Amino acid sequence: MLKFDAIRPFYDAEANSAIREIVDDPMMDAMMSFTFPNDTKEHWKDLMLHTHSLRDFQINFIYPGVKKVLEKSSDGLSIGGFENLEPNTAYLFISNHRDIILDTSLLNASLYENGLVLTTSAIGDNLIKQPFLYTLSRLNRNFAIKRGLQGRALLESSQIASAYIKKSLLKENRSVWTAQREGRTKDGNDATHRGVLKMLTLSEEGKNPFGYFEKIKVVPISISYEYDPTDILKMPELLAKSRDEKYVKSENEDFLNLLRGIMGTKKRIHIQVNGVLDEEIAEIAKSESNLSDKLSQLASVIDQKIWSGYKLWPSNYIAHDLLYGNEEYASFYTEEEKNAYEKRLKSKVDTSNDLMVKNFLSMYANPVNNQKESLKSDVET
Known part of the structure; x- marks a missing residue:
């Protein structure tokens, strides 16, 4: 299927050759050091060089990396x-x-x-x-x-x-x-x-x-x-x-x-x-x-x-209440959670810039409005 060559993933038969192209790349070294901090470079490289399918690459290297990301950067x-x-x-x-x-x-x-x-x-x-x-x-x-x-x-x-x-x-x-x-x-x-x-x-x-x-x-x-890790970006x-x-x-x-x-x-x-x-x-x-x-x-x-x-989180409800200047959803979060969110807000944006604050809060508040709209639609139908 040559027409797909410009966009497709590798075939399994190409997997090992592709791995060999990047196994010594510094970025791969950084990824695997993060994913397997207690493993030696020689060991994970040997495992990678003996990988011959996309599924094995995903399960043995990508999946553990995702689990490590969850462990290090999420709750x-x-x-x-x-x-x-x-x-x-x-x-x-x-x-x-x-x-x-x-x-x-x-x-x-x-x-x-x-x-x-x-x-x-x-x-x-x-x-x-x-x-x-x-x-x-x-x-x-x-x-x-x-x-x-x-x-x-x-x-x-x-x-x-x-x-x-x-x-x-x-x-x-x-x-x-x-x-x-x-x-x-x-x-x-x-x-x-x-x-x-x-x-x-x-x-x-x-x-x-x-x-x-x-x-x-x-x-x-x-x-x-x-929390959207790229919100400020x-x-x-x-x-x-x-x-x-x-x-x-x-x-x-x-x-x-x-x-x-x-x-x-x-x-x-x-x-x-x-x-x-x-x-x-x-x-x-x-x-x-x-x-x-x-x-x-x-x-x-x-x-x-x-x-x-x-799934609406306290951050969504807090942002909605701050954006609209009320406490409509106050029962969905604690004072501690609100303080933590406001601290994040102040660390991310210039709070003297009303437009910036509005945009930041809307990013978290819009899912609340959308879910409200969805529930309203369900009732009407």
């Missing part, structure tokens, strides 16, 4: 809904997107611990420009989404990505993870972009592109961090947006976000599986609406599921 990971997924079954996981690496890494760790099919995961090619990161991402079963394209080039790239995802799900029985939008949500207001859903249908032949969703199992995923873009200014990333911004996301303080983390959308998709498919309307309906369903399944 633990909780999960819900995984018992409703079936073994040996491929799912299209669509989730809100907070962290460049951890969102999909934590999902895969949870899938592994529950005996479920691991994912191949979408990653923007802007994040893997460095040769080491490019090779590592392919060993970790990531496939690249081309960024910054326009016109015909964008369409062709989207068609290839769509065909690769379809092949993974329907021919290889391999689960796929993709974010609900291009790039991470910066303001905490998670929303599914219809363009992502449109891209998924591009590989469907015939006159009913929406029929693609009836052939696969779509599962919305909610992931929430009590998102502020410049939010401020530019507030001023209707164009935001231009700095040269190493993506890499800095990647590192801060891994090692920054997160406190508690929760991943919620929000069921399979078989019934909802079947209902949308029955309508006489055009494709655009059907995709909008599906995006709305995914949003409602992600919002309702989002």
Whole structure:
């Protein structure tokens, strides 16, 4: 399948050669020293050089690394809904997107611990420009989404990505993870972009592109961090947006976000599986609406599921009360938790800058508003 060569992960037959390319890289040494602090370099290198499949690389090296990240930078990971997924079954996981690496890494760790099919995961090619990161991402079963394209080039790239995802799900029985939008949500207001859903249908032949969703199992995923380790790094873009200014990333911004996301303080983390959308998709498919309307309906369903399944932490409720100047959710946090959050706020932003404070608080408060909207929608239906 040569058309996928520009975006696909390595095949198992290529895994060992790829490992040998990066095993002596200083970044690999740093990763393994962190993951296996009591192991010798000679030992982990020997194990790595005898690794011949992507799964073995993920389970023996990536998974322990993820567990070490949780140990060092969080107060633990909780999960819900995984018992409703079936073994040996491929799912299209669509989730809100907070962290460049951890969102999909934590999902895969949870899938592994529950005996479920691991994912191949979408990653923007802007994040893997460095040769080491490019090779590592392919060993970790990531496939690249081309960024910054326009016109015909964008369409062709989207068609290839769509065909690769379809092949993974329907021919290889391999689960796929993709974010609900291009790039991470910066303001905490998670929303599914219809363009992502449109891209998924591009590989469907015939006159009913929406029929693609009836052939696969779509599962919305909610992931929430009590503290967003990259919250302050998102502020410049939010401020530019507030001023209707164009935001231009700095040269190493993506890499800095990647590192801060891994090692920054997160406190508690929760991943919620929000069921399979078989019934909802079947209902949308029955309508006489055009494709655009059907995709909008599906995006709305995914949003409602992600919002309702989002684990709200004290940080979310505190931010909401501070933002709106009331104590509506005071029963959901303690005075000690509020003081700790306010201390974090003051250490991160210039509190004399009202716009900066508003943007920072909104990042944590918007999930509360969205869940409230979701509950309201459930009552109405």
